[in-house]
Structure formats: C-alpha cells, structure tokens
Amino acid sequence: MxxxxxxxxxxxxxxxxxxxxxxxxxxxxxxxPSMAPDFTLKSREGVNIKLSELRGQVVMVNFWASWCGPCRQEMPLLQQLFDRYQSLGFSLLGVNVDEDRAAADKMLSDLPVSFPILYDDRSKVSKQYQVKAMPSTFMVDRDGRIRYLHKGYKPGYEEEYQQQIRQLLRE
Known part of the structure; x- marks a missing residue:
C-alpha cells in the first residue's frame, strides 16, 4: 500500500x-501554424464575406459578444488598429456570437466601428475555431495560416496586437 x-x-x-x-x-x-478554417458569414450590411477571399492580407478575426465586458473595452481599440493599418493590407473581421442580433446591434450603436461585423448567431464558425473565451482573437497571415491566438482581453493587449500586425505585414 x-x-x-x-x-x-x-x-x-x-x-x-x-x-x-x-x-x-x-x-x-x-x-x-495551421490553416485558418474558411468560412462565409453575412455582414451587418447584408453582404456575404468569405475569409479565403482576403488571402494576401493580414487578417485579425475577433470573436465577441454583447454581454462581454472586455469585448466592449476592446472594441474602440480594435477600431484604432483597423484605421491605422487598413491601407497597408490589414483586415479586421469582428465576428459576433450573440444568438440575438439585436443585442449586437445595440452594442454597436453605443460603440460604432467601421470594420466588417459578421454574425455567427448559430456558433458554427466559433465552433470551427474552438472559441472558449470572449473575446478570442486570431491573427491570420497572408497565406491564411493562424499565427497568433489571444484568449480574453486585458488592457495592453492592443500593443501586442500592434506588434504582431506589424510583423505579419512585413513578411
């Protein structure tokens, strides 16, 4: 024993x-790095956006929800990154996972953004990406490979995002 x-x-x-x-x-x-699962989701404007059509650009895929406090805190900072790097070949896709689109739209009326907002109300894409935390942010390189994953958000993460965006844009 x-x-x-x-x-x-x-x-x-x-x-x-x-x-x-x-x-x-x-x-x-x-x-x-593994290939980012391809997906097509309808945008806020009603247009289908397909991830693979953005190949050749650095893409940040940010999964968020209206009930997520850190998501609210992060959203304006994501807008700043989008504004700063969009002209250099950077795209940002905000993928909302709320079942009720109205909740997402209400949050967006309080925190307006100009980057594409996509709706994953059936969690199909978030399951493909195995999202377990809100927000979850995936950095995808020009070849469509996931290079970085961030689970959650804390002040200061945007500086890390910026370094990673710059690195991927230089490649």
Missing part, C-alpha cells in the same frame, strides 16, 4: 506533467 506522502508526490508529478504537455501544445501550435 502506498503511503499518503507518496500518493501526494505522484499526484504532484501528474499535475506538473499535464501543465508541461499543455505548454508544449501551445508552442507547437505557434511553431507550426
């Missing part, structure tokens, strides 16, 4: 091994 101390030690080893495996998984994803 194993002593209690040995059981605790093995449990600790198991937890550390799990954390290391998770860390390695994120490293592998960063070193070997």
């Amino acid at each position: 194993l002593s209690e101390r040995l059981i605790q030690f093995r449990l600790h080893q198991f937890i550390v091994a799990g954390v290391l495996l998770l860390a390695c998984g994120y490293t592998v994803a960063a070193n070997q």
